[in-house]
Amino acid sequence: MNRVHIKTYGCQMNERDSEAVAAMLRARGYRIVASEDDCDILLLNTCSVRDAAEQKAIGKAAHESSRRRRDPDFVLGILGCMAQNRGAGLLDRLPDVDLIVGTQKFHRVPDYLDNLRAAREAGVPVAEAIVETGVEEGSQNTIRDHMEGPGRQVCAFVSIQQGCDMNCTFCIVPRTRGDERSRPAGDIVLECEELAARGVREVTLLGQIVTSYGRRDQRQGDGASPFVRLLERVHAIPGIERIRFTSPHPRGFRRDLADAYSRLPKLGEHVHLPVQSGSDAVLRAMNRPYSRERYLEIVRMLKGARPAMAFSTDIIVGFPGETDEDFERTRTLCEEVDYDMAYVFKYSVRTGTPAASMPDQVPDEVRESRNQALLEVLRAGSLRRSRALVGTVQEVLVEGPDKTGLRLTGRTRANRAVVFDGPGRLAGELVPVEIAGASVSTLYGALAPAGAGLQTPACPVSL
Numbered sequence: 001m002n003r004v005h006i007k008t009y010g011c012q013m014n015e016r017d018s019e020a021v022a023a024m025l026r027a028r029g030y031r032i033v034a035s036e037d038d039c040d041i042l043l044l045n046t047c048s049v050r051d052a053a054e055q056k057a058i059g060k061a062a063h064e065s066s067r068r069r070r071d072p073d074f075v076l077g078i079l080g081c082m083a084q085n086r087g088a089g090l091l092d093r094l095p096d097v098d099l100i101v102g103t104q105k106f107h108r109v110p111d112y113l114d115n116l117r118a119a120r121e122a123g124v125p126v127a128e129a130i131v132e133t134g135v136e137e138g139s140q141n142t143i144r145d146h147m148e149g150p151g152r153q154v155c156a157f158v159s160i161q162q163g164c165d166m167n168c169t170f171c172i173v174p175r176t177r178g179d180e181r182s183r184p185a186g187d188i189v190l191e192c193e194e195l196a197a198r199g200v201r202e203v204t205l206l207g208q209i210v211t212s213y214g215r216r217d218q219r220q221g222d223g224a225s226p227f228v229r230l231l232e233r234v235h236a237i238p239g240i241e242r243i244r245f246t247s248p249h250p251r252g253f254r255r256d257l258a259d260a261y262s263r264l265p266k267l268g269e270h271v272h273l274p275v276q277s278g279s280d281a282v283l284r285a286m287n288r289p290y291s292r293e294r295y296l297e298i299v300r301m302l303k304g305a306r307p308a309m310a311f312s313t314d315i316i317v318g319f320p321g322e323t324d325e326d327f328e329r330t331r332t333l334c335e336e337v338d339y340d341m342a343y344v345f346k347y348s349v350r351t352g353t354p355a356a357s358m359p360d361q362v363p364d365e366v367r368e369s370r371n372q373a374l375l376e377v378l379r380a381g382s383l384r385r386s387r388a389l390v391g392t393v394q395e396v397l398v399e400g401p402d403k404t405g406l407r408l409t410g411r412t413r414a415n416r417a418v419v420f421d422g423p424g425r426l427a428g429e430l431v432p433v434e435i436a437g438a439s440v441s442t443l444y445g446a447l448a449p450a451g452a453g454l455q456t457p458a459c460p461v462s463l
């Protein structure tokens, strides 16, 4: 009775946490299975960022509770952000859950499961659920294990930092993930070296606010931030060909980070730069410490370092008090930056955040119409930028077979997905691909002869 399935909701951080928990459980003798129908232990790693995400996870847990009632050996656990946010209160709605484990206790899951199974096997009644949502010093250092699969892993996520001290007024993350805590740089570099030795070619450094990496506990003031110094060390690792990171904060994009793009070629021509709104009034209400003009300055600075730089972003529409004029400023900012891609969210009330009690909540139909209008602007821009790449030769890091298994897929330096024909042995290689077709989010092409001139067209937008 040791087959575990972990179902993950939410962001890349949650995916990474689930992978680390799975690796720890496998090392402890558990089997990780791909289908939830085949498992003895179901762990739901949850997201709290919007109310809809929580309701989805609660609905799933309620559905699985009936299985738990039918099968006394079955184990049902809730992990992650919703477990942290709601704690033991979840048991009011989900009394059959065995395990509720918060974001600083992932590494304790193997012990909790061992104890639970031992008690059941010994016939000892387990009357109450295990609920662990406390703060644990050093917990940021525990998300480090990776799963080894049957095929070659080309890209990997590496957690460098947990929590956030920024207190944006709409955001529940400081409550679910705690204060900013960074891992030691040496541990991160060692993890990246081990990944490189296993064949990983691209690492994405992960955290709630990666650009603040080390600012609380590492030496400052010699011209480069701890985050840039970390990028330099990862850049020096043989075998690692590309470095990405998410999520940063505009506040962290100072001259040293722009210079890093000039000096460190393994950083691709892509930056995810969350803006949230193009209106200074809304940014102030969100407690975002930058203006529209400062944001555009950062975009210009990064395009100065890499003329072909592509941008993606996060945007909230319908924040309390957002007027038609505020929204118009967001729309025009999208046109000015000319994003490759954006995650657009309709504002959603999160209980316990300052924005939840702000006056002038925007009606749902207005939020929806602004959402649709912005998505259309972004879709048209993405398609235009994709089509501009047709006829160019792009350097593609081959990740493996595409969804059909018939072709290969990989990404350009600017993080665009590319699908093309080629042999599977190219996984992990950097190859030139001539782009022949484009949709909003995917490029299609053919392998170009070795040595074909790689072209990265200059950004068509001048700011």
Ligand code: SF4
Pocket: 164, 165, 166, 167, 168, 171, 172, 173, 174, 208, 209, 249
């Ligand atoms: S910086 Fe990001 S994670 Fe931190 S409070 Fe703001 S939105 Fe949330």
